[in-house]
Each structure stands twice: as structure tokens, then as C-alpha cells.
Amino acid sequence: MSEKQANENIYDRFAQVTKQTRDLVDNMEQLQNQVTELLEQNAELSIENDHLRRVIKKMKDKNGESKLSGSRQNLKELYQQGFHVCSEYFGKRLAPGESCAFCTDVIFGHDPDKAK
Known part of the structure; x- marks a missing residue:
């Protein structure tokens, strides 16, 4: 090359x-x-x-489907731990397996603030 x-x-x-x-x-x-x-x-x-x-x-x-307010969530937790949260029996223990319509109404019932 x-x-x-x-x-x-x-x-x-x-x-x-x-x-x-x-x-x-x-x-x-x-x-x-x-x-x-x-x-x-x-x-x-x-x-x-x-x-x-x-x-x-x-x-x-x-x-x-909204979450409960903070105060209602606290009441729900107390109720699930076995205590009444209704004004009628507030703080008294629920019997095993007992439910209370007054308590559930306090927790899940109509919220007057939402109606406005």
C-alpha cells in the first residue's frame, strides 16, 4: 500500500x-x-x-360517606370499648353484646351543623 x-x-x-x-x-x-x-x-x-x-x-x-367529626369519633371509640355515650346512661358499662339505640343516635344521628 x-x-x-x-x-x-x-x-x-x-x-x-x-x-x-x-x-x-x-x-x-x-x-x-x-x-x-x-x-x-x-x-x-x-x-x-x-x-x-x-x-x-x-x-x-x-x-x-364522610368520616365522623373528632368528637363523634371519640364517642364511637368509647361506645366500642363498652360504655354508654347517650345522655340517659352516659359512662355506664354496656352489658356484653348489648347495643343502645340512644348511643348510636348520638354518634351517627343527625348533625344540626350540617343542616345549615
């Missing part, structure tokens, strides 16, 4: 490697753009998901 052919061969190989490197950089930039788009979409979906959870919770609250 002559020196001229060797130089041309090296130049051709260098040009080929340069082209491959540019192609690789282009591919990496495309991948980076796709990853950025996916991360943005993921963030938007997470925000939307949180918003939908709040809307569903509000809908459940309006349909009567």
Missing part, C-alpha cells in the same frame, strides 16, 4: 467515526428530549391524579 492510499484510508476511517459520533450525539439528544417529555407528562399526571383524589373524597363526603 502506498503512503497516499494509507492516508486516504485513515482519512476515510476518521470521517466515518466522526459521522458515527454525530449520529450518536443526535440520537442521545432525541432520547433526552423524549425523557424530558415523559417526565413532564408524569408530573402533570401526578398533579391531575391528586386533584381527582380530592374530588372523589369531596363527592364521598357529600354522599354521606
